[in-house]
Amino acid sequence: MSLLAPLWSICFLDSTAHISEEATNAANAVPWALVVAIGIAGTLGWAINVALAFCMGKDFKTIVGSGIGQPMAQIFFQSFGQKGTLAIWAIVVVVQFTMGATVVVPASRQLFAFSRDGAVPFSTWLYQMNTRTQTPQHAVWFVCAVSALMGLLSFAGPQAIGAVFSLVVVALYVPYIITISSRFIFENNWKPGPFYLGVFSFPIAVIAVTFMSLMIVVFLFPSAPNPTVAEMNYAVVVLGGVIILSLIYYYFPKYGGKCWFHGPVQTIERGAEFTEKGKEDADGVKSVI
Numbered sequence: 001m002s003l004l005a006p007l008w009s010i011c012f013l014d015s016t017a018h019i020s021e022e023a024t025n026a027a028n029a030v031p032w033a034l035v036v037a038i039g040i041a042g043t044l045g046w047a048i049n050v051a052l053a054f055c056m057g058k059d060f061k062t063i064v065g066s067g068i069g070q071p072m073a074q075i076f077f078q079s080f081g082q083k084g085t086l087a088i089w090a091i092v093v094v095v096q097f098t099m100g101a102t103v104v105v106p107a108s109r110q111l112f113a114f115s116r117d118g119a120v121p122f123s124t125w126l127y128q129m130n131t132r133t134q135t136p137q138h139a140v141w142f143v144c145a146v147s148a149l150m151g152l153l154s155f156a157g158p159q160a161i162g163a164v165f166s167l168v169v170v171a172l173y174v175p176y177i178i179t180i181s182s183r184f185i186f187e188n189n190w191k192p193g194p195f196y197l198g199v200f201s202f203p204i205a206v207i208a209v210t211f212m213s214l215m216i217v218v219f220l221f222p223s224a225p226n227p228t229v230a231e232m233n234y235a236v237v238v239l240g241g242v243i244i245l246s247l248i249y250y251y252f253p254k255y256g257g258k259c260w261f262h263g264p265v266q267t268i269e270r271g272a273e274f275t276e277k278g279k280e281d282a283d284g285v286k287s288v289i
Contacts, residue, residue, distance in 0.1 A: 006045055007169050007215060013037040018109035022134075031195035055079045100147070103168075108143045112136035117264050119257065159230060166219040166235040171242075173212040180205050 016033040020026040056063060056075045066074035072092075076085040115126035130137040154161040183190060184205060197204060222233040250257040 010041045018106040027194045104143050108140040112139040163234040167238050170216050170219050173216050177209050177212055
């Protein structure tokens, strides 16, 4: 349905949320960054698709079966020639690199948060910070190494790496659906923050959950009916395997996370604010209580 590429591109705009601990005025800046990012991505993506539709022509077989091996590159070649295509494709490579960096941001910050809570193996090592840059360098490099290894699946064939690309969107949409649904279905002590959608919150949530549920079904299906072993979409196998292993890791008797994990570690404690200031302590030194 040609939906994987655009959804893969815009599903990591939540990277700004994962660096909220490193941002000033995060309560306002992070949600506005999300809105601006999705607005820019949606506008530019629509413009690119319009331009491609006018330039690709009607010979779809030539585009798909081109010897270049990339339909997008073939469209550029038909419009700009060899030199123009090479120049534009160089920009595409840079954009792809920045997209990869965008993926590393949420993945490394989530891994850092889990290691801070002691929820993953090697938490002590993964939780270490770079004293100069004040960034979780071990978590970043670990994510980069694992991503590079997964990238080797491209040599195993298009179905193997295609399952990874599909799983990226599906694996993100599952927790999105859980958190959004929990906000409205179950009782909680949620309170509006500085950025609040008001009466639009519920209809937006319904649209979001419905759309993501549909896309999960689409991306777990193979690309054609009656697939062979080579044509099967193995994203559903990987997703199911990860869910099963996670449940075992948490509920395993005596050694599972349920026995020793007690929730996120609170790094900021909000206590009562005292109005009396400047009191003298026992040593005669002023302190703010």
